[in-house]
Amino acid sequence: MNAIEIQKLKKSYKGFTLGPLDLTLPSGCILGLIGENGAGKSTAIKLMLDIVPPDQGSVCLLGQDNQGDIRALKEDIGVVLDEVGLPGYLTPREVGKIMRSVFRNWDGAVYEGYLRRFNLPEGKRFRTFSKGMKMKLGFAIALSHHPKLLLLDEATSGLDPVVRDEVMDLLMEFTRQEDHAVLLSSHIVSDLEKACDYIAFLRQGKLLLCQEKDLLKARYGVLRCAREDLDRLETGAVLSKRETAYGVEAIVERDRVPAGLELGAVDIEQLFVVMAKQGAKGA
Amino acid sequence: MRGLLLKDARQILRAWYFWLIQVSLVLITYRSEFALSTACYLIACVSLAVLSEDEQSRWQSYCLTLPCTRKDYVSGKYLLQMLLFGILLVEMAVFWLFWGAWVGMDLMPMLLRAMTVPMLPTAICLPLTFRFGGKVASAWIFMTLVMPFSQFLPSDLLGQTAFALVALGLFALSWPLSVYCYKLRWKRGGAA
Numbered sequence: 001m002n003a004i005e006i007q008k009l010k011k012s013y014k015g016f017t018l019g020p021l022d023l024t025l026p027s028g029c030i031l032g033l034i035g036e037n038g039a040g041k042s043t044a045i046k047l048m049l050d051i052v053p054p055d056q057g058s059v060c061l062l063g064q065d066n067q068g069d070i071r072a073l074k075e076d077i078g079v080v081l082d083e084v085g086l087p088g089y090l091t092p093r094e095v096g097k098i099m100r101s102v103f104r105n106w107d108g109a110v111y112e113g114y115l116r117r118f119n120l121p122e123g124k125r126f127r128t129f130s131k132g133m134k135m136k137l138g139f140a141i142a143l144s145h146h147p148k149l150l151l152l153d154e155a156t157s158g159l160d161p162v163v164r165d166e167v168m169d170l171l172m173e174f175t176r177q178e179d180h181a182v183l184l185s186s187h188i189v190s191d192l193e194k195a196c197d198y199i200a201f202l203r204q205g206k207l208l209l210c211q212e213k214d215l216l217k218a219r220y221g222v223l224r225c226a227r228e229d230l231d232r233l234e235t236g237a238v239l240s241k242r243e244t245a246y247g248v249e250a251i252v253e254r255d256r257v258p259a260g261l262e263l264g265a266v267d268i269e270q271l272f273v274v275m276a277k278q279g280a281k282g283a
Numbered sequence: 284m285r286g287l288l289l290k291d292a293r294q295i296l297r298a299w300y301f302w303l304i305q306v307s308l309v310l311i312t313y314r315s316e317f318a319l320s321t322a323c324y325l326i327a328c329v330s331l332a333v334l335s336e337d338e339q340s341r342w343q344s345y346c347l348t349l350p351c352t353r354k355d356y357v358s359g360k361y362l363l364q365m366l367l368f369g370i371l372l373v374e375m376a377v378f379w380l381f382w383g384a385w386v387g388m389d390l391m392p393m394l395l396r397a398m399t400v401p402m403l404p405t406a407i408c409l410p411l412t413f414r415f416g417g418k419v420a421s422a423w424i425f426m427t428l429v430m431p432f433s434q435f436l437p438s439d440l441l442g443q444t445a446f447a448l449v450a451l452g453l454f455a456l457s458w459p460l461s462v463y464c465y466k467l468r469w470k471r472g473g474a475a
Contacts, residue, residue, distance in 0.1 A: 013471075013472045049347065049348055051344070051347040051348070051469065052469055052470070052472070053466075053469070053470050070352065071350045071351070071352060071355075072350070074348070074349060074350040074351075075350050077348075079348035079349075081341075081344065081345065081348065083341050084345065085340055085341030085342045085343070085344050085345030085346075086340065086342065086345065087290070087294055087336065087337070087340045087342055088340060089293075089294065089297045089298055090290075090293065094293060097289070098286050098289050098290045098293070099286065099349075100286075101285040101286035101289050102285075102286030102287075102349050102350060102351070103349070103350060104350075151348075
């Protein structure tokens with residue numbers, strides 16, 4: 001089953017249009033949604049949750065249309081936004097009591113377990129928490145009602161590397177169950193590269209690509225060679241090039257590079273920057 | 284819905300208890316018609332203040348990621364406001380039992396006034412706040428709250444009852460209007 005199926009989704013605001021967006025995420029996988037600030041990542045997630053109504057298109061989450069019983073659907077979805085919007089006077093203990101009334105399948109023991117795991121003081125007010133602690137509480141809430149799908153909007157931005165690493169471990173642990181899936185939007189590409197199975201690039205509201213990460217890595221490579229060697233490649237094989245003191249460094253399509261030339265692995269960040277620049281030129 | 288109400292109740296007890304004490308103090312200390320009207324306006328302000336706090340803390344966005352709809356959120360605020368009206372009426376009745384006509388009124392005219400005076404501004408302010416947010420709507424809210432609604436109240440019991448029913452009707456009508464306004468606000472991208 002697909003955890004997320006988006007078809008021709010479109011939303012227009014004054015001066016910005018997202019989509020038409022087509023995107024699929026199979027269960028058991030993590031999808032990294034990469035995009036610059038203002039690319040439409042948060043809008044896409046809000047559309048998925050029907051927080052914002054779409055102009056056209058459809059969204060199916062966990063096999064159910066999000067225009068149906070959204071309340072029941074959200075019981076199976078955990079969400080962490082870039083800012084956890086809890087009132088500052090609440091303590092984690094009080095948040096637990098409120099969430100018990102919000103979620104039918106709220107698991108107090110799991111929640112307390114996460115509070116201990118994240119070293120979050122139960123009696124301290126939310127407003128006194130650091131950014132990292134706030135995000136950890138957001139994760140504790142999102143994971144304590146046994147969700148099948150996690151939607152994380154810039155949830156790792158602003159966290160220190162140790163906490164980010166902890167969160168990434170948590171996500172990989174979560175997707176060990178086959179019916180679980182995660183959509184993680186970020187502009188910190190290194191995080192996504194570590195954890196994601198699928199990568200989607202969003203630029204100015206348009207989806208540039210959505211593909212398996214390993215396929216992307218198998219398709220593109222980094223060629224470091226002399227300028228003459230690069231000039232011998234067929235046109236279209238080179239996505240981008242940069243001249244260095246030692247020669248040329250180019251991102252190329254592996255299939256179109258003759259044997260004998262040694263190719264290095266491309267990282268997703270490089271690829272995203274290249275595609276974003278190409279998109280900007282094409283626009 | 285229960286969770287949303289629980290959160291609002293905690294918010295009021297934690298952050299607005301001083302406000303509620305003030306309402307009681309105004310009533311007990313001054314024991315006048317003016318004190319009654321002031322208490323009514325103060326009560327009308329609580330749900331608007333909670334709404335603005337929700338907006339500031341980004342709870343409005345966050346609660347829509349939980350199993351709650353926009354309609355649930357709006358309805359929660361209306362139920363909260365009704366609960367506050369109820370508390371005010373009970374408080375008035377209890378005071379009347381202790382001190383009799385303590386604001387120079389009989390029980391029924393006093394209760395009708397306590398129902399009408401806060402309901403009218405709330406019926407106007409809530410849809411505006413749901414549509415434009417606390418900041419933009421604040422000028423309208425201020426204008427509505429300074430309107431001396433109590434001056435327009437008829438002096439006879441029948442007229443007062445009719446006025447209270449009109450206020451109740453307007454409050455009831457503003458409920459679906461607020462749901463519509465709030466949906467429109469999200470649709471147009473005006474919400475956080």
